[in-house]
Amino acid sequence: MTNRIVAMLALACALLAPKPASAQIDDPSWGVTGGLSPQWAVPGDWLAGLFDAKTIDVKGPEFRLGIVRGTTMGGEWGVSLVHKRLSKQSTVAVAGRNDVLTVVASDAEMLGVEAHRFIPFARMNKVQVGVNLGGGIAQLRGFVSGTYVGTTSTNFTLPFPDALAVTGREIDWIPVGRAELAAATLVGERLKVRVSGGFNMPGFQVVSLSFSYLLGQDK
Amino acid sequence: MRIMLARIAFVVMAAAAAACSPGTLPGSPSPILVGGGGGKYNGSITYRRLGGNYAITEAAQSLTLSLALRDVNQIIGRFDSGESSGTVQGVLTGDMSNGSFDATVLIVTAARQGGATSSCEGRGQITGILSGLNLTWTGGSIAYDNCPGLTISSQAQAVAVSPIPDLSPARANLVITVLGGATVRRGTCPAGIAGFPFTVEMSETAGVNISFDSQFRIEERRGSGAVSSTELDMPFGSINGGTRRTYAACSPVAGTYQAFFSGTDARGNRVRVASPVITLAP
Numbered sequence A: 001m002t003n004r005i006v007a008m009l010a011l012a013c014a015l016l017a018p019k020p021a022s023a024q025i026d027d028p029s030w031g032v033t034g035g036l037s038p039q040w041a042v043p044g045d046w047l048a049g050l051f052d053a054k055t056i057d058v059k060g061p062e063f064r065l066g067i068v069r070g071t072t073m074g075g076e077w078g079v080s081l082v083h084k085r086l087s088k089q090s091t092v093a094v095a096g097r098n099d100v101l102t103v104v105a106s107d108a109e110m111l112g113v114e115a116h117r118f119i120p121f122a123r124m125n126k127v128q129v130g131v132n133l134g135g136g137i138a139q140l141r142g143f144v145s146g147t148y149v150g151t152t153s154t155n156f157t158l159p160f161p162d163a164l165a166v167t168g169r170e171i172d173w174i175p176v177g178r179a180e181l182a183a184a185t186l187v188g189e190r191l192k193v194r195v196s197g198g199f200n201m202p203g204f205q206v207v208s209l210s211f212s213y214l215l216g217q218d219k
Numbered sequence B: 001m002r003i004m005l006a007r008i009a010f011v012v013m014a015a016a017a018a019a020c021s022p023g024t025l026p027g028s029p030s031p032i033l034v035g036g037g038g039g040k041y042n043g044s045i046t047y048r049r050l051g052g053n054y055a056i057t058e059a060a061q062s063l064t065l066s067l068a069l070r071d072v073n074q075i076i077g078r079f080d081s082g083e084s085s086g087t088v089q090g091v092l093t094g095d096m097s098n099g100s101f102d103a104t105v106l107i108v109t110a111a112r113q114g115g116a117t118s119s120c121e122g123r124g125q126i127t128g129i130l131s132g133l134n135l136t137w138t139g140g141s142i143a144y145d146n147c148p149g150l151t152i153s154s155q156a157q158a159v160a161v162s163p164i165p166d167l168s169p170a171r172a173n174l175v176i177t178v179l180g181g182a183t184v185r186r187g188t189c190p191a192g193i194a195g196f197p198f199t200v201e202m203s204e205t206a207g208v209n210i211s212f213d214s215q216f217r218i219e220e221r222r223g224s225g226a227v228s229s230t231e232l233d234m235p236f237g238s239i240n241g242g243t244r245r246t247y248a249a250c251s252p253v254a255g256t257y258q259a260f261f262s263g264t265d266a267r268g269n270r271v272r273v274a275s276p277v278i279t280l281a282p
Helices: A002-016 A160-167 B002-020
Strands: A029-041 A053-057 A059-070 A076-085 A091-095 A100-124 A127-148 A153-159 A173-187 A191-201 A203-214 B038-051 B061-070 B074-081 B084-095 B098-113 B116-131 B134-144 B151-162 B174-178 B194-204 B210-212 B215-222 B227-233 B244-251 B255-265 B270-274 B278-280
Touching (some): A029 A076, A029 A191, A059 A100, A059 A203, A076 A127, A091 A160, A100 A160, A100 A173, A127 A191, A153 A160, B061 B084, B061 B151, B061 B174, B074 B174, B084 B116, B084 B270, B098 B134, B098 B270, B116 B151, B116 B270, B174 B255, B194 B255, B244 B255
Antiparallel strands (some): A029 A059, A029 A203, A053 A091, A059 A076, A100 A127, A127 A153, A153 B244, A173 A191, A191 A203, B061 B074, B074 B084, B084 B098, B098 B116, B134 B151, B174 B194, B194 B244, B215 B255, B255 B270
């Protein structure tokens, strides 16, 4: 599924670049942006303490869609809707007062808004290298399954914000953000495609693919 | 002409009044029938102190009891009796007009000691008989956790006064039932092993929110062994009025299972309920 999306995006890029680019948008211009990460993950237990968890293994894909303002050969900033889905293999072992509740994501997601900025610090022809920074907030939505494993197993279906209720906390919103190393290239006259990887709160991602399509006038 | 019309109107009204008078209604009022989904009972209850250095009222007290039949053979109810009130959760054999039941009573009783009055929270098992409009129950012993040593017995008689259970809108009513009935047959647990899978439903029926205590208790008997008790952290903090939640459980061995929940409703009333004793049939 992810490979198919990447292939379709690459095909779209090729179709949009039938001739060498000779024009560019030097004045800041508004545009649209989008992207996907095949998988972000919280590695190991480095965030376990933050969520009062004994172990945490959370992962899933991410999709982004938003608006952007920038230039084709310079930096850009924007605001995007961010959707992080938790795969059904995502588990968190939450330590309550007496027991450990094993929480498995059954239909859980995070939906939020993130402001982001791509800052290039090196340029080689049409390729830019820089950092992509962002921050925002996301709402926990959907349902998880919480199980007490014992001789008699007990399994509760819980709203995602209740996943940590046994610790006395309910989390409806969590901060999201990113700090990625990124490389962007201009495809055609208006389309920038960017590949990045790095920190993607609440985890890390190896690779993320983004595009920005600027709507301003050519010069 | 006007006088003639007035006379006709007078005659018609007189005839209508005669037809609607109580003495000429066709038939007689339907008798109260209990045997469907439940009923409201009025009667009396007597408590006897069996032990403990507390004083309770041992004279007969008026009893109001509402019972409802849920999910095949489970009865749930609430009673008020002067200085005591509580909930009843049990399993019915037969039907509401000709049957018997075994139930768990969770009760709050005003008990006095040294000039001070305490709200003692007790628990006991009762057995009851339903025969036509009549209900009787007898209780072996009710023990109180927060009033050490206090144990009482209870005996109640009541008559059905309405086929409609009467639940107070002033306090929450949390109902714990097992979907499909209180007897669970062998099946397959989610892990794929043979066992006794069942689903417990918790529903609030009075429209009042409840905040749960941080733990709930499960009591299990495996085979013919002794009852063991486990305290588990409550995985959610509240239930909204008029909503329901479910959880799935599965035991690999036959025996019994009962869950106890407690909390406080939005109006400050203490809430204590149990599931019926669930039989995991071999």
